[in-house]
Amino acid sequence: MSIKTEVEMKLKQQGNQSENRGRLLVKCPDKPGIVSMLSTFLLNHDSNIIESSQYSNDPEKGNFFIRMEFYCENLKEKSAQMESDFEEIATNHSMDYHFAYESERKRTAIFVSKEPHCLIELLWEWQNGDLDTDIVVVVSNHEDAREMVESLGIPFHYIPANKDIRKKVEEEQIRLMEEYSVDLLILARYMQILTPDFVNHFQHRIINIHHSFLPAFIGARPYERAYDRGVKLIGATSHYVTNDLDEGPIIEQDIERVDHRDDVIDLKKIGSRIERRVLAKAVKWHLENRIIVEGNKTIVFH
Amino acid sequence: MSIKTEVEMKLKQQGNQSENRGRLLVKCPDKPGIVSMLSTFLLNHDSNIIESSQYSNDPEKGNFFIRMEFYCENLKEKSAQMESDFEEIATNHSMDYHFAYESERKRTAIFVSKEPHCLIELLWEWQNGDLDTDIVVVVSNHEDAREMVESLGIPFHYIPANKDIRKKVEEEQIRLMEEYSVDLLILARYMQILTPDFVNHFQHRIINIHHSFLPAFIGARPYERAYDRGVKLIGATSHYVTNDLDEGPIIEQDIERVDHRDDVIDLKKIGSRIERRVLAKAVKWHLENRIIVEGNKTIVFH
Amino acid sequence: MSIKTEVEMKLKQQGNQSENRGRLLVKCPDKPGIVSMLSTFLLNHDSNIIESSQYSNDPEKGNFFIRMEFYCENLKEKSAQMESDFEEIATNHSMDYHFAYESERKRTAIFVSKEPHCLIELLWEWQNGDLDTDIVVVVSNHEDAREMVESLGIPFHYIPANKDIRKKVEEEQIRLMEEYSVDLLILARYMQILTPDFVNHFQHRIINIHHSFLPAFIGARPYERAYDRGVKLIGATSHYVTNDLDEGPIIEQDIERVDHRDDVIDLKKIGSRIERRVLAKAVKWHLENRIIVEGNKTIVFH
Amino acid sequence: MSIKTEVEMKLKQQGNQSENRGRLLVKCPDKPGIVSMLSTFLLNHDSNIIESSQYSNDPEKGNFFIRMEFYCENLKEKSAQMESDFEEIATNHSMDYHFAYESERKRTAIFVSKEPHCLIELLWEWQNGDLDTDIVVVVSNHEDAREMVESLGIPFHYIPANKDIRKKVEEEQIRLMEEYSVDLLILARYMQILTPDFVNHFQHRIINIHHSFLPAFIGARPYERAYDRGVKLIGATSHYVTNDLDEGPIIEQDIERVDHRDDVIDLKKIGSRIERRVLAKAVKWHLENRIIVEGNKTIVFH
Known part of the structure; x- marks a missing residue:
């Protein structure tokens, strides 16, 4: 079985998973509670975090960066609401952010x-x-x-x-x-x-x-x-x-x-x-x- | 200035920070909401997440692993209570876990x-x-x-x-x-x-x-x-x-x-x-x- | 100018050089004088050594290995005589050897x-x-x-x-x-x-x-x-x-x-x-x- | 047995070999016959080539470089004569050269x-x-x-x-x-x-x-x-x-x-x-x- 075939089979096994995968990238001033807030937001929107990476640069600049990859059933139907709900959080915490979806190549x-x-x-x-x-x-x-x-x-x-x-x-x-x-x-x-x-x-x-x-x-x-x-x-x-x-x-x-x-x-x-x-x-x-x-x-x- | 001196100065600048740094390692069955729960727990215990890495192995085994490095003022005085409070979470979610403190070399x-x-x-x-x-x-x-x-x-x-x-x-x-x-x-x-x-x-x-x-x-x-x-x-x-x-x-x-x-x-x-x-x-x-x-x-x- | 074009130009500049390049590989029992003998042989056959690498393995096995790359005008016309002349040397010194020519791909x-x-x-x-x-x-x-x-x-x-x-x-x-x-x-x-x-x-x-x-x-x-x-x-x-x-x-x-x-x-x-x-x-x-x-x-x- | 001991034993097995090892480095205008000349010179001075590497830079500059490592019984007694004999070759072929001896650290x-x-x-x-x-x-x-x-x-x-x-x-x-x-x-x-x-x-x-x-x-x-x-x-x-x-x-x-x-x-x-x-x-x-x-x-x- 070639690698390509294996990759295709793997994707197939995941069903429509890749359609249901999203990524949230955030940059904001560093302060306590951001991870808790973002992970709770995703949980409340039926999304399970698959992968999460974060970084804070030096204390003077004081910025926090995070990339969260998540899985959400029927993501396509829910993403508009999710993005709309996120706006308030983003405004309150001066976030630059970006939602990306695997289904949108x-x-x-x-x-x-x-x-x-x-x-x-x-x-x-x-x-x-x-x-x-x-x-x-x-x-x-x-x-x-x-x-x-x-x-x-x-x-x-x-x-x-x-x-x-x-x-x-x-x-x-x-x-x-x-x-x-x-x-x-x-x-x-x-x-x-x-x-x-x-x-x-x-x-x-x-x-x-x-x-x-x-x-x-x-x-x-x-x-x-x-x-x-x-x-x-x-x-x-x-x-x-x-x-x-x-x-x-x-x-x-x-x-x-x-x-x-x-x-x-x-x-x-x-x-x-x-x-x-x-x-x-x-x-x-x-x-x-x-x-x-x-x-x-x-x-x-x- | 030698590297060693710089390292010492850096540590000094951080004040007693290293005394206030802890790490939480958790392994548990994978399910939604763990990151939210753990990050909220730390937030509620006055701890700011400095670094966090996670991994889920293949769906069959279904385990979730996370390492969180956090900062908490007066950690020494608070750690006992923190560990005690964590027990219930750990039991409820079948967690293997380990708290480590930089102050305890x-x-x-x-x-x-x-x-x-x-x-x-x-x-x-x-x-x-x-x-x-x-x-x-x-x-x-x-x-x-x-x-x-x-x-x-x-x-x-x-x-x-x-x-x-x-x-x-x-x-x-x-x-x-x-x-x-x-x-x-x-x-x-x-x-x-x-x-x-x-x-x-x-x-x-x-x-x-x-x-x-x-x-x-x-x-x-x-x-x-x-x-x-x-x-x-x-x-x-x-x-x-x-x-x-x-x-x-x-x-x-x-x-x-x-x-x-x-x-x-x-x-x-x-x-x-x-x-x-x-x-x-x-x-x-x-x-x-x-x-x-x-x-x-x-x-x-x- | 693409790399391929440059390579072609370089080969062209070398004229029919690649036709005139040969390689001699030899393996034989190690003893003094082999490099002198081989390099003199090539010199006497109008061949200039372009590259030469040698190796002697450990004293017990006592074998000598050499690869010489040489240039010889009109190599095609001379190679038969060269190989024929080499036979005596090879026999006298128990050499395994191999002549290779760039013109013979x-x-x-x-x-x-x-x-x-x-x-x-x-x-x-x-x-x-x-x-x-x-x-x-x-x-x-x-x-x-x-x-x-x-x-x-x-x-x-x-x-x-x-x-x-x-x-x-x-x-x-x-x-x-x-x-x-x-x-x-x-x-x-x-x-x-x-x-x-x-x-x-x-x-x-x-x-x-x-x-x-x-x-x-x-x-x-x-x-x-x-x-x-x-x-x-x-x-x-x-x-x-x-x-x-x-x-x-x-x-x-x-x-x-x-x-x-x-x-x-x-x-x-x-x-x-x-x-x-x-x-x-x-x-x-x-x-x-x-x-x-x-x-x-x-x-x-x- | 530690590596250091092994190295010492290896050197010992080689007897006074390292005393008898020399290196000849030469740079000169490139032309046919140099390897033959140098290797024959060493052979005539009872020296066996152990390792030899050479390089010719691009045709315009036309320089040839070689490093030969050789073994010669009683090298210490013979090196003065060898260097003296080499002078004529060096002059005739415009060579920059350098003899080095392992015994002279x-x-x-x-x-x-x-x-x-x-x-x-x-x-x-x-x-x-x-x-x-x-x-x-x-x-x-x-x-x-x-x-x-x-x-x-x-x-x-x-x-x-x-x-x-x-x-x-x-x-x-x-x-x-x-x-x-x-x-x-x-x-x-x-x-x-x-x-x-x-x-x-x-x-x-x-x-x-x-x-x-x-x-x-x-x-x-x-x-x-x-x-x-x-x-x-x-x-x-x-x-x-x-x-x-x-x-x-x-x-x-x-x-x-x-x-x-x-x-x-x-x-x-x-x-x-x-x-x-x-x-x-x-x-x-x-x-x-x-x-x-x-x-x-x-x-x-x-």
């Missing part, structure tokens, strides 16, 4: 340039059932990936891009994102700079993979510079895109060992393996609502 | 034979403030470590041991453990087999380091056998000691890469580095009450 | 059952230029992979298999391997036992991926058993197939960390990522003639 | 400030037989480590230091290094800047441990800055000291995973574990003459 767009390895990895993980999302569109400034993408039944849009036509290109891209109702936008080695205007449309909803161990080798040509510096490890970083280039909140990083025998092409090959697994992890955690952005950092509830 | 004994590396690491982490315990006695069947141990003001007891005098030796060891009111017993490369009688005295309170990646190379001479098998990674495993040799619940494992050029002595040297860090981690987690044993497995709340 | 067959992840990884690395081989045929006891394989222009043969028809199946497989002149046979999660007769046809030319950190969990259902044992790391092992099941010379191993929250399906998913990279590395090293088998171990010259 | 000084962890690790590895050197003196601008150092019979010199008295301090340090005939100077978390004058006295003979994954967080307070940036991995880097601060040739780097729960003190603790193992590795490789510096990079022959 996020809609994802992937942007890619010539290097296909991150795209391939995402598609592979997605087919394997590891990325709980609908990949609704792939956008590229090259035609290379069209066949692979369309063979999976995913629309592929070729939009040539360079800095002279950036404004026009981004308008078309934003229009496309709206057309496809995109929730998450993944830059899977998309080698064009995005303007602040574009980024502001998708705050904390664009995930990029940077091909270095940030903050080392910020900017262009990181592998060439890693080679010149003679580092013994190379890495990759997935992060949310902000308007400070390569400075957005880091979600995940990883490295591999290299040595003096590895030339720049070797570094790129080794790096491509790091990139694809680092990006896939970050995307998975985002889709599972495991990430809260706080300032320029991420809290990732594993 | 566990008393630890270390057993060692000739190899000193794990002992040295533990003493180093302990001096560095990483192991929150009192190391009250070191027992060895060799004299080698006496000077190092006594120079730190720790009593050292030399008890020669071999299988012919095992019963007598263990009686003396048990007597010593009682004399020193030992809570945790660490086998830091102690190369004598313990009898069921001895082990039963300290259920889930003896931590051993096995010098292989269990279940590979169970038993004696693991590095020699790893060499003969030509493995490309060697490892170490820390586990609670049970009466099934090398079969107790695993707490932590780690590995390092080796290759054909490494002979048995090289493997032992590399292995000794793995052993010392794996054992130190397991001990740290035990002291912080992060481990719940369930059947032959551990739940480790990081 | 090995012909590879991949066997697969239902799990496609290792096959996909190999095809991906191959398309990316990382595996210097011709993949000449894929054989499976399931039809699942046919479309993907044939879309790359590789012949796909469906040969149903089970233990009752094993003899007949293996005869057909051997006939196919001969028809396609296969040099290397990769078991990419092929879940059928091979008989000694089959294995003997391809000594040290069948590479398997075992889904555990051997020798832990030898045999069937390693992930289930890893789950039951509560290990904190899971692994995979690539090895040459011998007639001792799961006991052949280990080429490469790797691991990833798991914890109590991972159920068997999680272990399989995590494991599938380990499997695909461990198998791809072993295959790459075999294709580059980096592996010498000595007894039940491998010497891998990185 | 390097003399090492360790500089340390308040943090003792790197010093402790080095002393521990040294006692364990892993660092083949004489540690002849420890210098510190604090008194903290005196007792530990002197208890091992190593002279300890307290030299207060700050930037106002830098010139005078360095004069005294240089005088001490000369008095103790120091070959290698290790900065084991010595927190004073060294002047170009001092550094020039010890070119490629000062090894520093920098508490970050260079080039990330060059300069002061790397852990604080790593915390502020929200990285998911922290690292350490050992490198030769040059007059470009934190820019010297990197010898070794490693990392460990951190997450949002780790505050600055946690990062320092985790970092101290990385620092000590990274520095110990770099020192070991230097002592075994495994490192050739080429421009601002190192070639490390493992």
Whole structure:
């Protein structure tokens, strides 16, 4: 029996469970009683906590963060009331909060340039059932990936891009994102700079993979510079895109060992393996609502 | 400023906080409302939850596990009442539970034979403030470590041991453990087999380091056998000691890469580095009450 | 510029270099002067040593192993004479040896059952230029992979298999391997036992991926058993197939960390990522003639 | 039997072997025949090659590097003639070269400030037989480590230091290094800047441990800055000291995973574990003459 079959059987055994799973993310000023209040709220709304993670940052900032995953029979019919009832709590305790439902899969767009390895990895993980999302569109400034993408039944849009036509290109891209109702936008080695205007449309909803161990080798040509510096490890970083280039909140990083025998092409090959697994992890955690952005950092509830 | 000084300053800033910190560990049949009940209980006892981790194992077994770390002003004066009040909840919900207090440091004994590396690491982490315990006695069947141990003001007891005098030796060891009111017993490369009688005295309170990646190379001479098998990674495993040799619940494992050029002595040297860090981690987690044993497995709340 | 383009450009810059690259592997009793003799031999045959690695095992066994990679203009025209001249040296010094030429790419067959992840990884690395081989045929006891394989222009043969028809199946497989002149046979999660007769046809030319950190969990259902044992790391092992099941010379191993929250399906998913990279590395090293088998171990010259 | 005893027995079995072991390191313009020439030279001087590693950098720079470890009976009596005979070869082929002998142990000084962890690790590895050197003196601008150092019979010199008295301090340090005939100077978390004058006295003979994954967080307070940036991995880097601060040739780097729960003190603790193992590795490789510096990079022959 293949893993995929097993996953499908497992989901089936759970019946309509995944329809009945929700997640509540909360950020608020820290004080006693929050866990008690939230868990009692869920209990009173027929919801059983499956998983719960919390974090308080340092006493000065004094914020409390929690992610609760819960199960509730007939969640679809009850969620509106639940959210409505929650408003009062949220107001009273100055909470930023977010309800998410497994039954409402996020809609994802992937942007890619010539290097296909991150795209391939995402598609592979997605087919394997590891990325709980609908990949609704792939956008590229090259035609290379069209066949692979369309063979999976995913629309592929070729939009040539360079800095002279950036404004026009981004308008078309934003229009496309709206057309496809995109929730998450993944830059899977998309080698064009995005303007602040574009980024502001998708705050904390664009995930990029940077091909270095940030903050080392910020900017262009990181592998060439890693080679010149003679580092013994190379890495990759997935992060949310902000308007400070390569400075957005880091979600995940990883490295591999290299040595003096590895030339720049070797570094790129080794790096491509790091990139694809680092990006896939970050995307998975985002889709599972495991990430809260706080300032320029991420809290990732594993 | 050294790390040690910083740690001390940090603790000082927290005032008598560590005196006011407690941990509640609970295992019970899974059902809705437990988190709400426990968090409300703590709130009603003036306790603020600092950290909370939970886990439910598969539906068939249906058990729920939680570890809550809380802060309570004047905890020392309130803990008796708190524990007394908790009894009814525990009975009603078939809970196994355990209250632990940071102010009541566990008393630890270390057993060692000739190899000193794990002992040295533990003493180093302990001096560095990483192991929150009192190391009250070191027992060895060799004299080698006496000077190092006594120079730190720790009593050292030399008890020669071999299988012919095992019963007598263990009686003396048990007597010593009682004399020193030992809570945790660490086998830091102690190369004598313990009898069921001895082990039963300290259920889930003896931590051993096995010098292989269990279940590979169970038993004696693991590095020699790893060499003969030509493995490309060697490892170490820390586990609670049970009466099934090398079969107790695993707490932590780690590995390092080796290759054909490494002979048995090289493997032992590399292995000794793995052993010392794996054992130190397991001990740290035990002291912080992060481990719940369930059947032959551990739940480790990081 | 994509990595693939860069690799192609690099090869082009090297002109017909790869046609002119050869490798000499030698095993012989250890004694002074071998490096001098071999390097002088290559020099006298207009060959420049590009890379050289050597190893002497322990004094008792007293064997010397060396891998020399060399460059020789017009190697194709000179190799016959070179090999002929080498015979005398080899005889005089009791050498096992092997000349390999980059221009003569090995012909590879991949066997697969239902799990496609290792096959996909190999095809991906191959398309990316990382595996210097011709993949000449894929054989499976399931039809699942046919479309993907044939879309790359590789012949796909469906040969149903089970233990009752094993003899007949293996005869057909051997006939196919001969028809396609296969040099290397990769078991990419092929879940059928091979008989000694089959294995003997391809000594040290069948590479398997075992889904555990051997020798832990030898045999069937390693992930289930890893789950039951509560290990904190899971692994995979690539090895040459011998007639001792799961006991052949280990080429490469790797691991990833798991914890109590991972159920068997999680272990399989995590494991599938380990499997695909461990198998791809072993295959790459075999294709580059980096592996010498000595007894039940491998010497891998990185 | 302890590892240390085994190591001692192994060395004893090898008789006076270590007295008879030498290493030849060569850098020269790349051309055919060098390996043949060098190996024949050693053969003609009764020397058997035990280990040999080579590397050619890219065709443009065209340099060849080799490290040969050899065994020669009565090496002490023969080395002068061998070195004298080698001069002609070296001149003819524009070789930079270096003969090193195991019987002539390097003399090492360790500089340390308040943090003792790197010093402790080095002393521990040294006692364990892993660092083949004489540690002849420890210098510190604090008194903290005196007792530990002197208890091992190593002279300890307290030299207060700050930037106002830098010139005078360095004069005294240089005088001490000369008095103790120091070959290698290790900065084991010595927190004073060294002047170009001092550094020039010890070119490629000062090894520093920098508490970050260079080039990330060059300069002061790397852990604080790593915390502020929200990285998911922290690292350490050992490198030769040059007059470009934190820019010297990197010898070794490693990392460990951190997450949002780790505050600055946690990062320092985790970092101290990385620092000590990274520095110990770099020192070991230097002592075994495994490192050739080429421009601002190192070639490390493992």
